[in-house]
Amino acid sequence: MAKKGDYFGLSYLVSVILAIIPVTSFICGFITRLMEGKIVAALLRLLFGWNIIWILDLVFMIISKHIFRILPV
Numbered sequence: 001m002a003k004k005g006d007y008f009g010l011s012y013l014v015s016v017i018l019a020i021i022p023v024t025s026f027i028c029g030f031i032t033r034l035m036e037g038k039i040v041a042a043l044l045r046l047l048f049g050w051n052i053i054w055i056l057d058l059v060f061m062i063i064s065k066h067i068f069r070i071l072p073v
Helices: 012-020 022-035 039-048 052-064
Strands: none
């Protein structure tokens, strides 16, 4: 069975490919945090999602198979 990634329950490989592309990483990360009910974290992704968080998402997705959590609450 394929391991699940962090974006919408897609496979790990698809999630990594989406994390590599900056625009899709930004959109998918924002929507993922909204779906988890973390509105403040989603808004922080809107403010800082184009640079630092994109790199952190990519690193965390490859290492831990989950996107970077700004607010892990």
